[in-house]
Amino acid sequence: MKEIHLYGQSHEHDEAYIVGNREALEELVRRIRQVLDYPPPAESLMAAFTGDGEGFELRVVLTADGDMPNWLLPYYDEMALDPRADAKKPWARRPSADGTLYDKHGGIGMLTPVCGVPAPPEDEPEDE
Template identity: 40%
Template sequence: MSNTKFFKAIYIPDTPFQDEKLKPKKAKKYNFKLDESERLANTLFRFVYSLNGEQILCFYIVDDWKGPYRYLFVEYNELYDKFTAQFGVEGVQGGYWEFGMDTYLDDYSPEVVFEKLNNAVNSGYDEDTPSPICHIYGQGMWHGDAFIVGNRTALEEMRSAIDTALKYGEIRTTLFPSDDEGYDLFISCVNDGFNWDLVDMPYHDPNYFDIPKVPIKAFKRYKLRD
């Protein structure tokens, strides 16, 4: 596990890619140095950048050179916010979008990296696979029942996400209610000594409880907001 790194994917269709190098729109402002560059496959590149002696690893993968689907999987470390800020304002045209394709890597051979990242990129683009539709109904109050109602696609994605959380600690996956308004499901596998007083009880009946706060303290890799 010591060699395991966690990557978040950003969508950068408008970032120029020239001479096998990325050209972020705000590169001069942040002054990252490109230490290593390697083509791992026809549509996959590995880059290592540095700033003030610290390094950040990323992989650039292109679904189709003729299409707009170009993603950068960026190591989530102390440099992540500054590094991604080079690409413009998040969620704005000409900037970047963070996609829910979070991936852990512990084997960096080209074949394994390509397989895992390619699977992440293409996991939601199979026209023959139904959208992962899932409704989650929490407990209204003490001893109240909770319900998960989902189609097979959603439950399989949830199972895969739980397996990832059991192995690496935490993960998120994207699901949809029946109105197709997608949402992220965050899953954390806390240790047995976790202090449950750090998170609210999940009950949500407004006649008895305040709205529970986001369980920020249960997650380390995600900057959640209440």
């Protein structure tokens, strides 16, 4: 079973950690290599589990050079949260199998289809 934990930064300059068993880390390396075979934007998915057995999808996203300042900063402490309402959020976009991105906040874009994911159902509730 691919078990992996991702621990983010609470503040700027804090350490971040990727902790996983060999199977999970080898799969992560494969997914990173896979996404690098495509032009940005591209995405690859891997199924993984946390230490308590709960499953989740880990998305590896390749963005264009110079695009990182547009993405939401990853800090989770309240004092370091990104105040920009217009920052790109990786969870706000879901790809369909044909590579079309379904943006929960109103737009549609294109994604290089590295690994397909079914489109969300029409009645899926919006995340706040």
